Amino acid sequence: MINFDNAATTFPKPLSVRQAVAAAMKKYGGNAGRGGHVLAMRTSEALYSARETVASFFGAEPENVIFTMNCTHALNMAIQGVMNGGGHLIISGMEHNSSARPAAAMALKRKIRLSIAEVYPEDERTTESFRSLIRDDTKAIVCTLASNVTGQILPYREIAELCRERGICFIADGAQACGVLDVKMSDGINILCTAGHKGLYGITGTGLLVTDGKFSIAPIIQGGTGSNSLSLLQPDILPDSLESGTPNIIGAVSVKAGIDFVKKNGIRHIFSHEDRLCRLFMAEVNDNVRIYRDKAADYVPIVAFNIGDIPSERAAAYLAEKGFCLRAGYHCAALAHASLGTKGGIVRFAPSVFSTQQDVLRLTEVINNMK
Numbered sequence: 001m002i003n004f005d006n007a008a009t010t011f012p013k014p015l016s017v018r019q020a021v022a023a024a025m026k027k028y029g030g031n032a033g034r035g036g037h038v039l040a041m042r043t044s045e046a047l048y049s050a051r052e053t054v055a056s057f058f059g060a061e062p063e064n065v066i067f068t069m070n071c072t073h074a075l076n077m078a079i080q081g082v083m084n085g086g087g088h089l090i091i092s093g094m095e096h097n098s099s100a101r102p103a104a105a106m107a108l109k110r111k112i113r114l115s116i117a118e119v120y121p122e123d124e125r126t127t128e129s130f131r132s133l134i135r136d137d138t139k140a141i142v143c144t145l146a147s148n149v150t151g152q153i154l155p156y157r158e159i160a161e162l163c164r165e166r167g168i169c170f171i172a173d174g175a176q177a178c179g180v181l182d183v184k185m186s187d188g189i190n191i192l193c194t195a196g197h198k199g200l201y202g203i204t205g206t207g208l209l210v211t212d213g214k215f216s217i218a219p220i221i222q223g224g225t226g227s228n229s230l231s232l233l234q235p236d237i238l239p240d241s242l243e244s245g246t247p248n249i250i251g252a253v254s255v256k257a258g259i260d261f262v263k264k265n266g267i268r269h270i271f272s273h274e275d276r277l278c279r280l281f282m283a284e285v286n287d288n289v290r291i292y293r294d295k296a297a298d299y300v301p302i303v304a305f306n307i308g309d310i311p312s313e314r315a316a317a318y319l320a321e322k323g324f325c326l327r328a329g330y331h332c333a334a335l336a337h338a339s340l341g342t343k344g345g346i347v348r349f350a351p352s353v354f355s356t357q358q359d360v361l362r363l364t365e366v367i368n369n370m371k
Contacts, residue, residue, distance in 0.1 A: 002359045003325045007148055007176060007302055007350035008205055009197045013258075017201055020257035024250045032247055033226030043249055050256035051239070057259050058192060059184040060210045066242045067252050068207035071175045072098040074193035077209055077242060078171045079103055079142060081217035082191070087139030088113045092132060092154060093339045094147045097332045099173055103142065113137070119339060121294035123155035130159050140169040140215075145177035149336040149346065150292050152304030153181070159297075160188025169215040179262050180271045180300050185212050196251065199270075201258030206251035209242065213230060217242060270353050274301030277351040277360050284364035303349040305341075307370055314344040315370070319347075322366050326350075 003011050024046070030039030032047040044323070048062065055062040068074040075098045083089055089112050091103050107114035117129040131139060142161055146153045156172060163170040171191045174183050178192075179199020185192060196206030211217065214225065222234040223244035235241050261271065278301045282291055285305070292304035307315045316328030329345040330337050351360070 001320075001323055001325050002355075002363070003329045003352055004349050004355065004359075004363065005325045006352040006355075007151075007198065008327055009177065009195075010199065010201050010352045012354055013203065013254075013333050014030065014201055014261045016261050017203070017254050019255045021203060021250055021254050021259040024253040028249050028253070030310055031226075032139060032249060034224075034246075047247060047249055047252055048318055050252040053256040053259050054208060054210065058178075058210050058262070059186050060212065063238050064211045064213050066209040066211070066239050066355075067247055067255075068193075068209060069205060069248070070197075070207040070210055071173065071193055072196040072207070074207045074209040075099050075142075075171070075173060076102045078191045078193055078217060079140070080106065080220045081110050081242075082140050082169050082171065082215055084218035085344040086112055088115065088135050088137045089140050089142065090115045090117055090133050090138060092119050092126075092130075092144060092335075093144045094149070094152065094154065094336045095142065095144055095333070096173060096175070096336075097323070097334060099142045099144070099171075099174075100333075100335050119152070119154060121152075121296035123158065125160070127158040131162055133227045134166060134168070138166065139158045140171055142171045144173040144175070145181065145183065146302075147333070147336055148176050149331050149333050149340070149348070151176065151299040151350075152294075153298045153300060156189075157187050160161050163190070164188055176300055176302065180267065180274065182267050185210065190215055191217070196255040196362050199262070200255055201261055202255035203251055205248060206255050208255070211238070213238065213357070219244070221245075248265065265353060271301065273353060274351045274355070277301070277355055277357065278303050278349070280357060280360050281349055281364060284361065284368075286368045287369075292340060292342070301351060305349065306344075306346055307367060308340075310370065312347045316347050318370065319363070319366065324363050324366070 028043040030043035051062045051065045055091035074313045106112045114135040121320040172189045174194035178194040192210040196202035197204045225240040288308045
């Protein structure tokens, strides 16, 4: 099988990541922060080293790096944690359900007031869309850095500046951007939520919440943290307040190795390689293929398309029979598909650093022969 579904999770994983995971299984048998014996201490050191690597990569402080189960977990922690006391929240019309569902759930329970900003191909119009919705009680804006459906890059630096001017918390979903765009907290992001298993090449079951510490995040889970154990109250220091229970040491080690792999290869090189494959794909498919891109917008290496009148899921199933993995349907992004008007969903092409030109040409040949 040739994997072009890397927007869901990258595969294959780098050799260095696989080796790091295998070594962690043998070496880190303790519970980080829980005990003073050699196994616990060694495991704690490995977890802190991973935290330092993440912090350096995104321009944050190590104690402000929170390991989560996935990006969904991180976004729920950020949205529910920041909006805990109520207020007005703005999300974009291209949000993944990881952001849209917790926001909608809080709004339906009348815990918050919610607005949805329309996204346009032009950055200026999108920025103005957000600006027009800001109110005196607006507490946070949640915005994906790049759409998981089309790959469109949103003007997140401009939106971040709006937030800075008004004292609003900017929560960014970096799942499709981190590892292919040089995302930094200095871009104006207050809370960055991302996946460890996509562009950072860690294993599944890994995510990150990185904060600048300027906005309080009320924990949505309480429990053992290895600190202040005699108190029934959750610690209020980071990362302890947001990391209850035994941490995923092997996952954290894999994310560290994945980030090291990305740094070694270079973000610009990775983006250039994947973008080149996307452009090759678009150039080689015939006129029967509809591409969901606009010349006025910029994109990460994802191509959303449909083949004639063939339903997206049937098209993806046929391609799977021919040995290609692509995702079809609605991609857990109801708002994005409503914005695009794609009632039958789309097929998504998402290469990785390991994808080749030959693989793309084989795919386009099959697509061009579909009827």
